[in-house]
Amino acid sequence: MKSRLPAFLSKDKICIICEGDEEYDYLNKLKELSVWSEQYEVFLDNADGNGNIPARYQDRYQNGSFEVVLVFCDTEKKPYEQYEDIKRKINVFHGIDNAAKEVLIYGNPCTMQIILEHWTDVRLKSPAKKVNASIIKEFTGVENYKGRADQRKEVMKHITAENYQDMYRRICEMQNDDTVIGSSNFDKLVKYLSSEDDRWINEINKKLEE
Template identity: 65%
Template sequence: MNSNLPDIPSGNQICIICEGDEEYEYLDKLKALNVWSSKYKITLENAEGNGNIPARYQEKYQIGSYDLVLAFCDTDKKPYEQYDDIKRKINEFHGNENAAKEVVIFGNPCTMQIILQHWDEIQLESHKKNKNAPIIEELTGVENYKGRADQREKLFSQITESNYKEMEERLQKFSQDDTEIGSSNFGNFLRCFSSEEDTWIRQINNKIEEEL
């Protein structure tokens, strides 16, 4: 007999607000590798621009359907005005000046800094695609990278379970100071996504909900 009852989500529901196509498609590729624990049901949301991240974050948080909402974005170049604005608005939303530190996944100077760790231990000095294109071509064969859809597809098709593990190991060496070029906290979240122990979700929520 067919049931008319709605499906009840299982597992820990996590939503990640992605800055744009590159971040969204990259995380979607990692999801497809099945390298993370099945305890987590991760939903990706494309904000289509870093200026849209705070509003999307607030929307997904207020829905109440997720156990955790995260954001994934670049810092870009100093003085990090747009990135700092994202953090400020998330902090104001929670009424906690440290909230963004817990829920924003960053790459300094850009997400490509993280992506290239699949192939080598690389430190980018700029977020500009024309500056990074020769490095991307050398490592992946993707010529004159400008972030086009066909280029992203070719790039992400080369990500495998094997080089995922190499990327994860390299990220563990990264500084987590988001004002430092070549830094990222993504490695912390990769460990969490792979863990069968899910108390880290409650710990993050407790921190962002603290009254200061």
């Protein structure tokens, strides 16, 4: 009888709370492309709106089923009231001033800014889908983008493992300052999930427990 080797018993369970459908669909597409290290088992949780993120984060963190819980959302438009409220509530939950900085992955002004980096280094000025529709059409062929399920599905068809690398290169060149339009720290998530070394998880949790 052949001996059975354990299958990835040491995989780290990562929960990423997604603000909504666009964030969920995008990360799910990246999961399907297998562009991340097999060291991680990534669970995506659709919060169905940024107002639900703080409670969902607290629930998943206290659940204890995951090695680390992250949040993926956008800033929307100034004065970023809901986004700032998410950060404040995460900080209060952990009882430290910079907890949100450790776990929050953002796109300013919106997640479409990150998605478009697969094909272009254009910097969006607004989160409004109507304003960005012509740019989305130019690179994906999707007409009059409004974020419908069929439109999101069509956009995701254009994302490949090859242009994922292009996105990463472009994202690395963006500012990491969530008060600046056209900024993102998505490169941080890419670095985390591409690394075979999972010490970053302990580093995050250590800071959250200080």
